[in-house]
Amino acid sequence: MIMDTHEMIDRYVNEVGENLPRKMRTDIEMELRSLLLDTLEEQSDGEPTPKMTAALLREFGSPETMAAQYRPAESLIGPKLFPTYKVVVAITVSIIGVLHLLWLGLVLWQNAGDDLIGRILDMTFSFGRSAILNAGIVTFIFAVIERVAGDSLELPDKKAQEWDPFELPPVKDPDRINRAELAVGIFFGLLFLSWLNFFPNWFGGVNFGEEDPWFFALVTAEFIALIPLFSASLLLDVVLKAIVFIQGRWNRVTRWIEVGSEIFGLYVVYRFFNLEEISTVPFFTTITKSILAIVIIIVILEIFGQLYRLLLGRPFTPRSFIKSKLA
Structure with missing residues (x-):
């Protein structure tokens, strides 16, 4: 088109x-x-x-x-070097972020739910210090290059030479909805809720031995005890999707409700993660806790992105955030 x-x-x-x-x-x-x-x-x-x-x-x-x-002419990094400078800083900060996330996941996996909030805060402050320090080092290097060779330096701007106006990315509208996507989410949310609450043997297996077959549970009683809390979180998400589906668009109120729903969901996931035993099979407990650690990190990032958008009035993406701060 x-x-x-x-x-x-x-x-x-x-x-x-x-x-x-x-x-x-x-x-x-x-x-x-x-x-x-x-x-x-x-x-x-x-x-x-x-x-x-x-x-x-x-x-x-x-x-x-x-x-x-x-851009002002007195900028620390001139227009010739600035595109390359942005890329280098973005790559540097991204690598530091990935390393910190991997480190947090490893720590959570080894120490289960011990002092989760404290460890996340430590990781956040450590990332901030490392990102600022390394971005400062890169800025210093480029500033020196700008002062020493800025006037004579000519970098090939391949992107500027080859850019096509017909390939410009669309202006994103974060409040626009996809009704089909929401409908599918509501359907499977209700289906999962029904399966979770009306089929008590939903997570187990059957042992077919020489004698009569017998059922065994794969999850612990502590896990089962948290199912109502998880169901409440899932129901809240389904209700929110239904409201947005009827309204036809996200608004500020439903976005704040979404943040509250995600915070509640994060609390529920943390409760599961903090269980000493999730499964009757130790190997499954280890695997599940590793997955939950990743989920916790992702949800925290999503909540941060939502708060950034609601408080500052613009959507959060790593690309736009880095561009805004470096420009």
Whole structure:
């Protein structure tokens, strides 16, 4: 499907904004959109086509190139080095983040649920210190290069040379819903709830020996005791999905309810993780706790992303976060 003129401009302006500091983004986006529309109207006699729009955007340059023109001239890292600098810092911080997550998962697996909150806080502060330190080192190196060879340095901007306006990513609307996806989620949520609560032998097996076959349970009584709590968390999620399905769109209230639901779900997962024995088979307990440790980390990141969006008014993604902080 070919983009129309306004959609292509919206995508271009949005990508330029992604490469700018948040405090100056809104004004520049308004100014750039107005400039593009006025220029396009003059060149097309009021009837612009997608091809004409794409040609105009190529004249203006790639979103990264355009964003560089709006940065203050006294920036620590100049526009020639800045794209490479962003990539290096992003890779450095990402590697540090992955290593810290692996370390946290290993610690949780070895020490079960002992002082979970304390360990997560330690990991968070350790990541913050390491990320700031290493980003500072990279910044210092690039600042030295900028001062020593910045005027004579010419780096090939392959992305700017090859960029295609027709391949600009769409402007994401985080509050838009996919009704089919929600309907599937509600259906399987209700199905799982029914299976969990109305079939008492839902997690076990049958031993077919020489004598009469007999049923054995794979989970402990402590695990079974937490099923009502897990069911409540699952039911809350199903009800929330149903409300959003009826409304046709997420809003601020349902987003805050979603955060509360995720926090409650995190508490439930932690309760399972903190059990001394999950399964009657020790190997299954080890495997399950490893999986739950990963789930805990993922849910914490999701909650952080939701809070970031609700409090700061914009969606959180590693890409947009890093761009905003480095721009």
